[in-house]
Amino acid sequence: MKLLSLLHNEARKIWRSVVFWVMLGAFTALPLMIAMFNSSAAHWGAYFADLLGSIASLLVVGFAFTSAWVFGVEYTNNTIKDILVKPVPKTYTVLAKFMAVVLWNIGLAVFTFAVIAVAGSLIGVSGGSMFSILHVFWTFMGASLMIILVSTTSALIANLTRGYLAPIGVTFLIVIVSNVVVQLGFGPYFPWTIPVLMLTGEELSYMSMIILAATGLAGFAGTVAWWRFAEHK
Amino acid sequence: MRTSRTDNTGSTSAIQLEHVSKSFGNYQAVRNLSLDVKRGEVIGFLGLNGAGKTTTIKMLLSLLKPSSGTIHLLGSKVDTGNYKLWEKVGYLEEATFYPDLTVTENLEIARRMHLLADRGAVARVIQQLDLGAHQDKPAKALSLGNKQRLGLAKAMLHDPEVLILDEPINGLDPASVVEIRELLLDLSCNRGVTILISSHMLEELSKLVDRISIMHKGQLIQDMKVNQLEQSLQKSVLLDGRNRIALMRILTEHGYSYEEDADGRLVLAEDRAITQPEKIAEILVRTGQPPTHLSVVTEDLEGYFLRMIRTEGRKHA
Known part of the structure; x- marks a missing residue:
């Protein structure tokens, strides 16, 4: 009941913010542009293969932003103290925020897939069965969940830097570093490239999964610890 | 005659600081501060900028941990894990809000954070703080005075036993200052709410408080009842x-x-x-x-x- 009440609050803050609509706009315009300019494939399989790498990078940046915003906005509005001096365990507050982030990002992932599917139809992509499209969809959702998992680190950076701008900068840096890491062959061991590799059909080892889980857990635990123990001058 | 609430801890103190100090590196913001505020008392907390008032208030709210000493509110030790305590404490450090949300939505968020089942609490506090005409406006569109009222509404929403207010009448017009003063006096006199209030509006403060505490360079240099103060005035x-x-x-x-x-x-x-x-x-x-x-x-x-x-x-x- 407590958690539901807190989740309701977080949903209201997201839904009523300008950022919600900006993200929706960005996740409409950017996938459309990627679809229009990055693929000339006539077959659904080739179409998705052309796009999903770029779309995954978009999700890495986008999910990092939503995660950072949900936490960072409390610092920019100075409402962090309002939340801390309330009769609810801080773990619940953090959990409610992460749940809101997960729901928002899952919604954005489904929406993005729908946008690229509609764009494919509009540019005349054909030749695949509904089953094959659904297969890509589930792989896409799996990769999205992995990206959501590593985006907990953005939440942690937002808390440590008391705002949501620093994590955005860090995420752009990660995207640049990711390209180098993949070129050097370390992609399966770098948390932010693992979901992209999965999406492009690479086989992933248990080690990759462990690295991914450990990164997500570190972001979550670090955020909980910050809310529980940090001082607020 | 002010009423006084009691609870099952049996403590007559609402706010109790014992030998509290706080340092930031080499800088000592608060030094060996001891203060005992009885239930139902209204205490004015004075000091120049940098005197240690806000640091003390932040320690009271567990936003900062004392370097040494202990703090109790309503008989319970103030500690980051003791979240239940905030059911009985309201505070206004500065008027903060979610700018895109309306006054009602901001108060709804506060109501849910306090786990209050009574949905009527929001309407009541809107009426009490005279925010009715602004309840559907986004908080960012409010005047400074009304933002301050919204901050007070959030502090009072859950009918607290202790109110900790840092500059609550800043930005209010003279009529609103009188209104807020009467509201706080009503809370203290008729409901036994203990109020710790820090303000630079000293004359206004003197009309409201039972007791004055003056901090200077992290130390408490004066702590006296208002009637004692009257005898000390030159x-x-x-x-x-x-x-x-x-x-x-x-x-x-x-x-x-x-x-x-x-x-x-x-x-x-x-x-x-x-x-x-x-x-x-x-x-x-x-x-x-x-x-x-x-x-x-x-x-x-x-x-x-x-x-x-x-x-x-x-x-x-």
Whole structure:
């Protein structure tokens, strides 16, 4: 009941913010542009293969932003103290925020897939069965969940830097570093490239999964610890 | 007569700080502060910027941990894990809100954070703080005064037993200041709410509080009841005339000592001047220099506060 009440609050803050609509706009315009300019494939399989790498990078940046915003906005509005001096365990507050982030990002992932599917139809992509499209969809959702998992680190950076701008900068840096890491062959061991590799059909080892889980857990635990123990001058 | 709430801890103290200190690196923001505020009391917390008031308030709210000493609110130790405590405490450090949400939505968020099942609480506090005309406006569109009212509404929403208010009347127009003062007096007198209030509006504060605590450079330099304070306020004779030089000469000839205030008027602080001001008038009339102004004035809270700070400064010098 407590958690539901807190989740309701977080949903209201997201839904009523300008950022919600900006993200929706960005996740409409950017996938459309990627679809229009990055693929000339006539077959659904080739179409998705052309796009999903770029779309995954978009999700890495986008999910990092939503995660950072949900936490960072409390610092920019100075409402962090309002939340801390309330009769609810801080773990619940953090959990409610992460749940809101997960729901928002899952919604954005489904929406993005729908946008690229509609764009494919509009540019005349054909030749695949509904089953094959659904297969890509589930792989896409799996990769999205992995990206959501590593985006907990953005939440942690937002808390440590008391705002949501620093994590955005860090995420752009990660995207640049990711390209180098993949070129050097370390992609399966770098948390932010693992979901992209999965999406492009690479086989992933248990080690990759462990690295991914450990990164997500570190972001979550670090955020909980910050809310529980940090001082607020 | 103020009412007083009690709870099952049996403690008569609402706010209790014992030998509390707080350092940031080498800088000691609060030094060995001990304070005991009884239930139902209204205490004014004074100090210049950097005196340690806000650090103390943040420690009371568990936003900062004391470097040493202990803090209890309503008999419960203040600790980051003791979240249940905030059911009974309301605070306003600065008016903060979600700018895109309306007044009602901001209060709804606060209601849910307090786990209050009573949905009517929001409507009641809107009425109490006279925010009805603004309830559907986004918080960012409110005037400074109404933002402050929204902050107070959030602090009072859950009917707290202790209110901790940092500059609650900042930005309010004079009519609103009176309104908020009456509201706080009602909370204290009729509902037994303990209020710790920090403000730079000293005259306003003196109309509201039972007790004054003055902090300076991290230390508590004065802590007294308002009725004791009244006895500590200095009296003096304020004197002016058409020829100030002549006035000074006559006063010196008759053995009076004086100082000049910022406007060049003469201030006489000695007892015989205060108890017998008519003698001064008589002397001046007799010597052909009748005063254009002669009055016995009592130091106001601001004057007292500045005198205390100056005295403390001299001690350290």
